[in-house]
Amino acid sequence: MLGNSYLLTSPNVQEDVDTEQNVTTNDVRNEQNLECSLNEVDKLSQLNCTPREDNQSNCARDIHRLFSNISNNIWALQFLDSWGKPGPSILKDSLHFVGNYKQCRKAKAPSVIDKRDSIFNGKYCLLTISSKNLMTKRRANLEPALLQLGSCWPDSCSEYEITKMLQQVLLELDISSNLTVEPTECRTETRETTKATIAAIMIFSLIVAMMFCGTGLDILINWRPQSICKRLSKQDEGLKINSKFKNSDISRSETYVQGTGVQILLAFSLYTNVPKLLRSAASNDSLPAINGIRCFSTMLIVLAHVMLIGTPYFINVPDRSELTTIELVLYALTILAVDNFFTISGLLVTYKTLKEMSTKRWNISWGRFYFHRFWRLTPPYMLSFLFFLGLQSFMGFGALWATVQPADKPLCEESWWTNLLYVNNLNPVIQQCMPFTWYLAADMQFHIISPLMIIPFFFHVYAGVITCCIFLLAQWLITAYLSIQNDWYTTNLLQNMNSPLDYVTYYYMAPYCRLGPFVTGVVAGYILSSNNGRVSMNKLTLVFGWLFCCVFSVAVVYFGSNLKEENLISVYPAAIHNAVSRSAWGLCVCWIIVACSSGYGGPLNSLLSWSPFTVLSRLSYMVYLLHSNIVFIFFGNLDNVLTFSSLLFWMISSCLLMVTCIVSFIFVLAIESPMSEVETILFKNQRKD
Known part of the structure; x- marks a missing residue:
């Protein structure tokens, strides 16, 4: 998804705070609850977990030996020293105390003469404790916080035994009402070979x-x-x-x-x-400015997902009030990056289809129109999906490497068909496999209905404009209604934390709320196709067009980056903004493409049409498909969480972008380019027959 983990860790301020005095009171209460919760957690780390004598399981005997040797044996101290300890920035959601995974794995109990004392090794387990008292500023409107504590146990203990033991400890300490032990998750370096693993190995070996x-x-x-x-x-x-x-x-x-x-x-x-x-030369009928927009939009999406996925792996992440103006603007641009792709998609499908219709009149195969889009997206999509579903679990290990890889694997094994049919974005976000691929589903759905907007242009320009206006007006009304009903603020995730999952499901990923940029692209595609890709404009039109582009784009970015609580606009103006802002942004993108393609772009056209962008834009689809898993793999292989700094974040984002481009280059050569050529071969041979 645009990460569940992020939605649970994003900055948020309590909406019921009306005065500075109330804020101070709540902060004091949170700090008192925090101190109470940490004292209770500290009791667990100091507790002698020696089991009763009547418990003679291997786990119980090994734990008894471990705790009885802590005071005078270094090997036992290695077990205890491997445990995670509470650190700073807990009020900023730094609730993951990792410990030392490698030290725990190396810890070993020496053999003794008594055969009943069997040799055991260290087993790293992640204890998850939910606290009703600990409600940080960021979680004021969410579920209780989860404190995750790395621990080291004898390898004879199962996850169930550890969980039951800790639950018993809470009961004996009489703190079970405040702290709840969630199921324990132990790390292992053994990997399960599933049917997806076998299928991935066989198919990619064949490729x-x-x-x-x-x-x-x-x-x-x-x-x-x-x-x-x-x-x-x-x-x-x-x-x-x-x-x-x-x-x-x-x-x-x-x-x-x-x-x-x-x-x-x-x-x-x-x-x-x-x-x-690697050929950088553009074809005669191409629109080269689109390549630059594709590349910059892809960079922004990767940046956004590094932020979303990586947030739980950082401590001391700044609150939204601590972000600089540049960081706020970049955040707003990442939210709008997907709309750039919707706009480009609508423009290109209209531009190419109308050119073909003008040449062949009605002799156009709508079956091939749909098949081409399905074939263009599906083989790279499904094969990359299979690759990570079957092989990602073998790509890392450690304290932060979850046992289930990818994290949504159970959902994918059940609902993979929704991705294949491009309807996965219609499910609630928590039930989606590969949630970030909602864009592909929405784009396919827009292409399915695109002939309803394109064909009227073939008969008359007014017919096409009226049809597009109907679709646009419907999207505006639906979005405004949902915004008012759900009290959604301006179009960013950080301001809608009262119901983050509903906001993502019913607005951010919903096709009926994201259609606007695609429709604006359809209109721009008609304008370009009717003028052979180059529109003649007088100076007044150019001045008005660039002025419109600058004013509307700045307004959309400003309201999208205006994240301070005191600056929030009321619900009704916010509903209007949510309804029309993405369409306005799409119009700005359309103007840039039309102006640059017509020779009125100046330095901006030189930048967007830069020849290396032609090559990099060919990687954009695979970068989109692969980057989230690569980001998960990177953070999952860390030994410990990182202390946030802007420099570190930018370095990590840049490196991950470069690695993703390299991997995407390989996947394009192995999957995307061959599959595109296969389609050409099949239809060419069909025409010969």
């Missing part, structure tokens, strides 16, 4: 084999005849046999690619795909 075979065959076809011709030309100068051999070789090369199977194999050739991917 690698096809890449090797396709590359070898491609090199053989392109180079072997030429080398033979060169040798014969040196030996038989002046003879006509040389030219005859060339012709025969050329015809023989062509026979290699006549079969569909051979063509599909060659589609996986690195020899062809690498130069094609």
Whole structure:
């Protein structure tokens, strides 16, 4: 999702605070509750957990030996020293006390003469304790806080035994009403091989084999005849046999690619795909400014998800009141980055479809129109999904590495079909597999209804404009109604923490609330297609257009970044903002694309049309599919949580972006480029038949 973990750790201030005196009173109460909760947790760490004599299980005997040797044996102290200890910034939700995973794994009880005292090793377990008293400033309107404590136990103890033991301890200390022990989760370096694991290994092994075979065959076809011709030309100068051999070789090369199977194999050739991917020249009918917008939008999305996913792995994360103006603006831009893609999607599908309709009139295959979109998205989507579902659990270990990888694996095993059918965004966010892929579902849904907006433009411009206005007005009314009913503030997650999951499900991911930018893109696509990609504009139009773009974009970003509680606007103006802001932002993006494509972009066009962006934009889809899992893998392999600093955050974000681009480059060559070529081969051969 735009991370569940983030929604539970985002800054929030109590809405019922009306005066400074009330704020101070609540802070004092929170600090008193915090001290009480920590004292109770501290009792657990000092408690002698020696079991009763009548408990003769292996776990009980090993725990008895461990605690009886703490005072005079270093090996027992290694177990205790591996436990996590409360640290700073607890009121800022720093509630994860990791301990020392590696030290616990190395801890070992020495053998003794008495055979009843068996040898045991350290077993790292994460204790989760919920506290009703500890309600931090960020959690004032959420469920009780969860304190997570790393602990080290004998490996003879099961998760169930540890949980039951701690529950018994709480009862004996008479603090069970304030602290509740959640199920214990122990870390292990053994990995389960599932059906998804086997399927991922088999399919990706087949893909690698096809890449090797396709590359070898491609090199053989392109180079072997030429080398033979060169040798014969040196030996038989002046003879006509040389030219005859060339012709025969050329015809023989062509026979290699006549079969569909051979063509599909060659589609996986690195020899062809690498130069094609790295080619920076844009086609004649392309809109090069879109490449830069794609790249910057992808960077913002990666930045946002590093922040969302990484927040629980940092301590001392700043509150929203502590963020600088630049950080607030960047946050607002990350929220709008997805709307850039919706706008581009609507523009391109209209631009290309209307150009094809003007050439072929009604002789256009709507079946292929839908199949092309499905095939463009689905193979990379499903194969990357399978890759991480089956193999991510083997990509890390440690205290922060959850036993279930990816975290939504149980949901994915049950509801993977909703992703395949692109309806996953219609489920509540907590029931979604790969929640960040809600965008793909919404984009597919917009493409399904896009002919309803595109076809009227073919008959008359007014028909198309009226149709688009109907869709736009419907989206505005639905969004405004939901905002008023649910008291949603301006369009950002941080200001809607009273009902964060409902806000994400019924507004942020809902297609009926995100249609506006796509519709504006459809209108812009018509304008470009009717003017052959280059619109002539006078100076007055240019001045008005750029002025409109600047004013509206600044207004949208300002209200989206105005996060201080005292600056919140009332519900009705906020409802209007929520309804129209994304459409206004889409119009600004459309103006930039149209102006740059028509030669009126100036330095901005030079930046957005920079040739390296042409290459990087080809990676954007795979970057989107892969980046969240890569971020999870990075943070999950840390030995401990990190102390937040802006410099550290930017360095981590930059490195993760570069790593994601490298991995995406490989996946594009292995999956996306070959699958795109396979579609071309199949339809080309179908036309021949």
